[in-house]
Amino acid sequence: MTGLLKAEWLKLSRRWVFRIMTVVLLVVTAMSAVILLVVPEVAPDAIEGLPQLARGDATIVGVQTVLGQTWFPLILAVVMFGAEVTGTAWAAALTREARRLRHVVARLVVLSAAAWVAALVAIAGWELLAASYTTGPAAYGAGDWLGLVWKAALVQATWVALGLGAVALVRSTGVAIGIAVAYSFTEGLLALWRPFGEIALSSASNSLIGQTVADVSGGFGVSGADPMVFAQAVAVVIAWALVGLALTWAGVNRREA
Amino acid sequence: MDAIRFNAVSKLFGDVVALDRLSCAIPAGKLTGFLGPNGAGKTTSFRALLGVTRIDSGAIDVLGMDVSRHAPAIVKRVGAIVEDPGHHGALTGRSNLEIAAATLGRGAEQIDHLLNRVGLSNDADRKVSGYSKGMRQRLGLAVALLGDPELLVLDEPLDGLDPAGQVAFKTQLRALVDEHRSTVVVSSHDLRDIEELADHVVVIDHGTLVVQGPLGALLESEPRIRVRIDDLADATEILESGGFGVRTDNGDLLVATDDGSRIAQLLAKNDRYPRALIPESTSLEQAFLRLTNEEAS
Secondary structure, three states: OHHHHHHHHHHHHOOOHHHHHHHHHHHHHHHHHHHHHHHHHHOOOOOOOOOOOOHHHHHHHHHHHHHOOOHHHHHHHHHHHHHHHOOOHHHHHHOOOOOHHHHHHHHHHHHHHHHHHHHHHHHHHHHHHHHHHOOOOOOOOHHHHHHHHHHHHHHHHHHHHHHHHHHHHHOOHHHHHHHHHHHHHHHHHHOOOHHHHOOOHHHHHHHHHOOOOOOOOOOOOOOOOOOOOHHHHHHHHHHHHHHHHHHHHHHHHHOOO | OEEEEEEEEEEEEOOEEEEEEEEEEEEOOOEEEEEOOOOOOHHHHHHHHOOOOOOOEEEEEEOOEEHHHHHHHHHOOEEEEEOEOOOOOOOEHHHHHHHHHHHOOOOOOOHHHHHHHOOOHHHOOOEHHHOOHHHHHHHHHHHHHOOOOOEEEEEOOOOOOOHHHHHHHHHHHHHHHHOOOOEEEEEOOOHHHHHHHOOEEEEEEOOEEEEEEEHHHHHOOOOEEEEEOOOHHHHHHHHHHOOOOEEEEOOEEEEOOOOHHHHHHHHHHOOOOOOEEEEEOOOHHHHHHHHHHHHHO
């Protein structure tokens, strides 16, 4: 298993896709931060109706905004795994290590870790601006930040699993990217529909992070669905992760190799 | 001892029968040519023996182990190129080898040596997407050789190589068998390659065995002599009356025998004198076409 993890790390680290996507994530996060944190502070009348966030809310909105960039883990998974399953690299890999489940787990672990690191970097950048441009008591203590580490990992792993599932099933990177992007942008809207909101991944991931005092729903990637209780949120996220893995497993077994 | 043994292996893709109770054996320590027309089931056989394709019935033993139960242990001892080397085009040749080594659970110690061995040292740090077909095949061979496998399974490895590349590749394959006592199984569309390379041949068609055995025995199974003579009709009648099987071929007669002196005596007795008697060895291509045509009819 260590070898497979190393192989996945080599594939990720030797390609530009992860670095470029991380830069895009940071840019998108920075733009959101400028609009939600910097503009209300330096030019309060520039955007009508935009609330001035307190320090605590700013942190929660930032975490939700970054983890709401679901295109990142989805597309990372689709591009990286798609490069293998749409060609012969996947079958060739099976001629060196025949256990499909190990391959899938190695890809899930490494790609989730990569998406998690990128998210943490973006959250750190947001927090830096929040500390500079907002006032009031902090939302998170040390324990909350430690909790965020596993929550962010769980959310990113779930989206990665769904990305792996999409490309494993359709065996086309372009089509899978289309599906992933469409889903990541519409899922937050679908979550506004109450029956789906009860099981929506974006709603569950937001509920894991915490609730803001101010109403900033509809912000950049922040779902406006009703919050879930913590246990339900964890269960929903894990359930979606299992759905992603099941789709991936079905995809890699549905066709030969 | 057999390195690979197929026992009544069947595989269907929907309604298409890819393997139909295929039974054959590939001897250890030899270079075996695995032959068959397009769609005969060669690639499916290779994928099945590596556990990449799951068979519907029958059993495959590789290196003494059942593939259905021991595929993970088997593939660690096998180097393979099936259909395509399966490289990551966006990465360099060296990175591809590093990834393959890591997947096998091995370190990078062998990589420089293997790159040198397949003549890719100078191109190791170029992206594979910029490689020629021949370079990709050579990189595929380097990947297959990682870990000094006991068995090499190579699907059309010479496809796309230039003549110099083919010679170098064939020399390397032969050396693996002659010097390292490895078992090598090669499929190829070009039967002359197999004729030059192989010790042993397995011919399949429509997913079933046509013939298997040492290459020499296959080629010697039908000795013939080409008779160059002026009066073909008379000569044919004379030879047939003498009990020979005769047919015309490109203005000559092909006589099914290896005894040229009997042909000469019989013709001379009837005042016919051939210009030449040429012992004709069956090429693998001729044997292959005969065998697969017999199978088809």
